[in-house]
Amino acid sequence: MELTLNDFTIKGPSTVGQGSNLVVSDEIPAAQAVVPGDVSWLDPFSPTVQITLDGDRQPGAPLRLEYRLPQGASASGPDGAVPVVVSRSADGSVDMVEARVEGDTMTADLGHLSWDVFAWFKPEEVVRELTEVVKPILGTGSPKPDCVDKPLTYPNLIKTVAPVEGNVAWMCIYDTPGLNTTEPSTSIGITINSPFAWRLSANPRALKVVLTDTDSGNQSLRALYRKMADTDQVAGPGDTVQMNFGQYEQGPRTGTLTRNSKMDAIALTAWAYEEVLQNGPFKGVFAALDVGPELVKCSGTRTDVGLGQWGADLKSCAQGLGAAVVRLVIGKTGVAFGAYLSEALSKTPTSATWTITSQTRTEQANQAPTSTWDGTVVLGRADDQYSVGYGTSKPETVSLNSLCANTISNIDWSTWGGSEAKGRGQLCAPAGSPESGGPVELTATDLGDCNGASAYRKLLIGGKQGWDICN
Structure with missing residues (x-):
């Protein structure tokens, strides 16, 4: 079976329609454009056609779509570009499959019928957009609270909390009701001044830890961090934490914030892909897949490998996510974006410690x-x-x-x-x-x-x- 229209040829076995008529049309209403004009990483180069079967039926076997390039047209496209067929179904969902170059003809196999157009997919452009999404969050922190650098003062004692290395978090010291009225219990307030996730620990261990989410803009990123860490004892972007030490009235207090750069890479990548792709022509596909959690499920358990291996794992894992757009986009850009994050994440320390110092007023006077x-x-x-x-x-x-x-x-x-x-x-x-x-x-x-x-x-x-x- 073979049909041709406007340099398109549709081929398929006789069982494709099972008795129905196969129709090809190029009368495309403007509202049915497959690729919006503001998508920088997709460049359509063929007319758009609609392929249908009677009764809006779908084929029982794959169809092969061929497009003969106009005379003199380049078969290689822009530098680093990949030929693809972008398809838009009647329900508005969009898919993308990789095409092949055979002489002056582009060929792709389609599993369903829809509006179709050949286009150049530019992976470097996706990496650029991913980078632009991630750059702001890598470069911003939380406002410095008023309580920073303010000590606790008692009649005969002064307590201070030292700032952590790199100012990855703002540190405050408070007093809370305790058994000792002269020296109430001490609490430490931590406001994350970093786009990353930090595990919290203290010595002695805090009696109570209270986390507060303060930045709704990072809600999805925070959820990814906590899902990967499998604990709520992780403070992410915009979070504040209060650690109460009720039973330790006199002892020194120290704490540690640690982060896993591999976990940061996975969370930031999943979040960036969602940000870039959910508003593009593949919005329907990504909304259905919930790609962020899928990427976490796919790669979140491999926190012991380097970023290079992580990129390869992500590419391989993406093959099973079930949508051609995910396989293609992740497969073509995952490793390159992983390399960018590797350099960006290496500039931030992976651990920071805080300490409380106590000094009598006599010592203060002598100084x-x-x-x-x-x-x-x-x-x-x-x-x-x-x-x-x-x-x-x-x-x-x-x-x-x-x-x-x-x-x-x-x-x-x-x-x-x-x-x-x-x-x-x-x-x-x-x-x-x-x-x-x-x-x-x-x-x-x-x-x-x-x-x-x-x-x-x-x-x-x-x-x-x-x-x-x-x-």
Whole structure:
């Protein structure tokens, strides 16, 4: 059996139609265009034909579609291009099969009937689009939270959490209710500042781990990571984590973030293919296949191999995904895109650690920086970075560590610069003892050298015994 129209020849065995008439037409409505004009990696070069059987039946055996190239036309196409037949069915789904060049004729075998056009498929263009999709996420991170670099302060202790290598995550330290009222339980907040997935661990182990998804734009990528890791203890792009250490009131705390670059490559590849292809002419095929999870299922268990082997595995695995478009696109671009990711992923560390340090206020005082005295008389010196007013001239507010019991505000100094200074301020009233607050008289005495500055070295509050505010 053989039919010809506009340089197309359709061949098939006599059993193709099983008694029905085979019809070929080139009267294609504009709305039925097989390849949209904005697809950069497909370049149609033949007319489009519709092949049908009576009653919209499908053939019982494969058809061979041949297209004779016009005289003088190139049979090789653009550099690196592959000849294909793109088919669009009546339900809008699109498929693609690889064609063969035989002299001046293109040949392809079709398993079903639809609108068909020969085109050049350009794998490098797909790799370029995949790269453009992945580039932004490789280059962006999470906004720096306000809590970063802010320590925990207690009456006699200060705790800080060190940043992790490469700033792959923002680290914060909090306190949460605990059994020890002097030193409540410590929590660590982690905000992933990276497009990759990180496994979380801590020593000692956290009593409770709470993960929060904050970036809905990375929802599908995050799901791929967690499916491959087979655990929820993985923080991905845009995630925040709180690790609570309720039962470890006094011990040091450390933690590790680790990532597997092989897992990153698979997740980013599956995600990028979805992003590029789901809005192109193959949207129906990819929506039906749910290609991302299929790629994860296909390759996610091979996290022990290099990216080169991963690319070959992906190409081989794609042969069984069931759609010609997946086999062809993945097969022609998987290895090349894997090579790009290999270079990009190698620039990010695969592990990072965090630590908590504890320091008493006595240690902090011994490490206080030298005074930057400008010749004026000041009030003592700052005990640490949490002191307010001390080490300055005629302060309006003084506080040792921002606690209410030692904070005096609205100070008005009536004398300053002589052998002693007098002033009046408002002592903070604690919630549990409001009568202990109120107006208070201040007397600064013992003028002399304090860490290289001329300073009052003692302070009397309400006429009581003076504080040593220099040593």
